[in-house]
Amino acid sequence: MRNRTLFKTKTSFRGVGLAAVAALLVGAGSSVTACETGTSADQAVVTSLTVRAADVTRSIGCGRRPGEVYKYVAVGRPVTENGLGNAEIGGLFDCFADATFVSPPLRSLTTYEVTVTLFDLRGYEAQAAAIDAALANVGALRDLPGSLGTLTCTGTVRDNVQAFAACKDPSGTVVPVVDASLDASDATSDSSLDASDATTDAHLDASDAATD
Structure with a gap:
């Protein structure tokens, strides 16, 4: 299964790939549609937020063995004056692929809290049907229980800037953006x-x- 990225918004988005980057085109209204993605290193950098796969897998590794991250779900919610808003960006990613959200909903300067849910191979296979169903609704995607727990990442999106999120590993230690x-x-x-x-x-x- 290829990586799929979801956006919940009333604006159309264009996707560009970095390394296995997921892209998506959303129609008007609140419906969410996923589409397959490709990669292109030659396209210009646009407004985006990236959670690095290396940060996600740093403490437990990436692979097919028990206890290693096989796939992960990343769901972002904007940080507002009244707390966290509704989930607006999300997707399912292979352990070696960065989670890049191109042109996420932006209000001049927006900070997103991204919840990263981790699955090893066995955990993913056990929930594959539920994950596929949740891909149609970014809010439901966030509610999936991970077999390896979750991480919390935070990144601030600026117009025409490729932003990177800083993540906390399961021990609560902040993983530096390198x-x-x-x-x-x-x-x-x-x-x-x-x-x-x-x-x-x-x-x-x-x-x-x-x-x-």
Whole structure:
């Protein structure tokens, strides 16, 4: 089953893919319709909110073994002055796929609380029929019990910005949003330091040998 994303709104949405990104087209009114998605890394960045799969699976892993995340449901509700609003965005995602919601309902600056419900393979298979039925209603999707519990993620959506949600793992620890470019820079720095250390050690060993 491919990832499917739901929006509950009166506005039509366009989907773009990042890595296995789910997209959706919604008609007028409050009805919700899901559609299959594709991916395209070449399309321009638009207003979106992403929950990273790496953050979802960080503490227990992604896979088909018992206790590993096989699929997950992500459902977002806007944070308002009066508390949380009705569920407006949601979908079912593979454990390796980011949950990206393109052009979610936006009121200038909107913070979403995203509830992420985790399923291992056995838990997903046991509830597959209920999950498929709930995909037609984002509110019902949020009520599904997960076989591996839930995470809470929060992200603020801005117009024409690709936003990333910060998540809390089951222990309540906030998982930091990491910039991939910083990771690459760190890796380069680390390799340079390792090479420098190796060179220094070689010189010291040669010096010790000469002294002996």
